Amino acid sequence: MVALTPHEMRISPRKALKTRVIFEDEFGEGFLYFLSKDISLSGIFVESELHFSEGAKVFLKFSLHEDDEPIQVTGEITRLDERLHARGRRPRSFHPGLGIRFLGIAHHDLARVEAFIEN
């Protein structure tokens, strides 16, 4: 299993990925889902206006390609994107969301993410 630090997360290259990211419960059943914006080796960013506590643990399931075997991984909410202009307005191209750091992603799944980013 591999986990990167928040600092390493910031410097990992990202690639755009629009896929369904399911938040599962402790019993492996999906409950909510979000759409992702991009992915890196250290984590995934999903579009959401919801407020979660930074540090909250979540169970994720998502696929890199349609019909691929899904990746299941535990994640940690590390970033709530609520950037505002100095006047308190959001940039036009702004998409609110959550940065989620992968905790303990399996090596073979990390390799799949790496191959996805590099291709």
Place this chain on the structure above:
Amino acid sequence: MKYLVFASKSKLVHNLTDAILPLVGLSLDVSYLTSMDEILKISHKGKKFALLILDWNICDGQREFKRDLATIAQHPRLSGARYVVMHAPRAVLDRDAFRVLVGCQFHRKPFLPEQLAAIIREGLG
């Protein structure tokens, strides 16, 4: 203020539901419960609940399931409520047993946050 019961074995689901409540746009008082026993032990005194949301995971495998639903239907604070059951896509539900909860709605998980908020909003009338 609208009063609702949300019953699921999963505390993570409770937390996720709590996070989407602002999207509902109503003033809500939510009682989060984790089992059918807890629902049945709700005090008979107090405000009536407008909505009962059941996650199928609290019903699965229960022997006295039908009896418990009948008890819920007679509970003075739950009898006038609307009922929603949420379930996994491949769950095998005994929908017939839920007939005692008149007008019960069924919804498949997972949900977009906006979808769940709409289910709650519509369930509350």
